[in-house]
Amino acid sequence: MRVFNKGSIFKYIGIILFYAIFQVLLSTGVLDDYIELNIILICINIILALGLNLITGFTGQFSLGHAAFMSIGAYTSAIVTAKLGLPFFVGIMLSGITAALAGIVIGIPTLRLKGDYLAIATLGFGEIVKILALNIDYIGGAIGFNDIPQYTNWTWTYGMTVLAVVLIKNFLNSYKGRACIAIREDEIAAEAMGVNTTFYKVLAFAIGAFFAGIAGSLYANYFYFIKPDSFNFMKSIDILVIVVFGGLGSIAGSIIGAIVLSVISLLLQSVSDLRMIVYALVLFGIMLFRPAGLMGNQEFKIFKKGADANGSVKGQ
């Protein structure tokens, strides 16, 4: 059985060990609440960045509205868990699904556009979602949504992060994922090979939105409180910066990008005046010296592209 070859056993042990170590450290209090908060924020950013990387880095569709999907997920989860009192799992799944549906609805008309036009359209979509949230009293309007039960913990966050990495990696190694990458490489040639480009762009958009919705759900159920401004244009830019910083078209890059940028901004908290300046300098530096991002489009071995076609087949 190829599922249980040597390499993958180490991989699974590694994934579980990583979880267990942090779980022990957090529950025994070695790592305090402040560190837990930051770890969870990093994971949420990883999930967001992976979704946006699928859309922008792998499929080549420039989107500036990723925070809007997070917002839809966050509000869905808030309604499901706080207003309807349903379990968190339902909240997470429904968040992903509503965000994905929003991705499909917005993707079908806008994904005919290319480049800057698409960017403007998705930016507009982000504003629409924000303004809708501001004006619906049921979800608190401008005051925000209060008293969301705090269900998000390390277990949920880590589980969802691993799920995002595994599913997106699997997807990218499938023929559907290759079709998405082919669209980025050459849309006309991809079409000539029989790739229905509209379908695959919308599919990538929906999967990216699904994970943004999940990230929103984790966010909402961690901070008790959400408001429309938490998911504004700047949040979309933050996610985009992580993706570009880590490397467009690299799963490992998105993960490292989220961690490095969060840690930098944490370390600079003591010099809050200088924080944005140093942050900007780091971005300048990376764009000057590694314009393709930290990882370029490379992967670590465990995320290796094409492992499905090469690795697992050889292991037959």
Added chain:
Amino acid sequence: MAVLKVNNLSKSFGGIEALKDINLEIHENEIIGLIGQNGAGKTTFFNLLTGIYAPTSGEIEYNLGKRITSRDLKPHKTAGYGISRTFQNIRLFQNMTVMENVLLGYHTGFKYGLASSLFKLPSRHKDEYEHYERSLNLLKEFKLLDKKDVLARNLSYGEQRRLEIARALAANPKVLLLDEPAAGMNPNETKELTSLIRWIRETFDLTIILIEHDMSLVMKVCERIFVFDSGRLIAEGTPDEISRNQRVIKAYLGEEA
């Protein structure tokens, strides 16, 4: 039997008539050459044949097991019907490996669904394995096997041309359209290409339509030639007939012959 019939086909862009009243018929297993000066409408004709453009008027009709008309032709559907093409300026997926490029050629052959793509269900493995094996064979036939893990952009020019043809053949076409396959090749490479094209026709049992400026290639490999001039079809016939046709000589040399 006619595999492709074109009736009164015209295409205009605004006021410019790129193609005017084209009528032709192409039979199964033929190797057809389209020649004509730059701007004569050859590539426009290819783009009409592959659904990239819709005709302004007239009709395209393929007979590929079932009847395909110009209304059915959408760019992403042509591969599924059995119509494959290469491009004038090589259009490979530059940052994908040679293997991945060929696997993309098999795109319409994959059957497993979204759930398998996300969760690696068993159906996916079998499907991927079969196409991987087929790609290996195809790459071997095109002498690209040792390059299978190389990014397409790192191939030499001749190899890129070969890979593009291999990728087009992966879709198992009945009609193969080659847009200037010899462009940029040296005489030796062109000679190899000549035998490659014949070999493809025999091995894959298909109809080949090619646009080419290199007359040595066209005259050697094509069985029939269509000559385009300013959007019109001005002559058709065997290489021998074409090389003696007064209208063709006039259009090519631009003087009273």
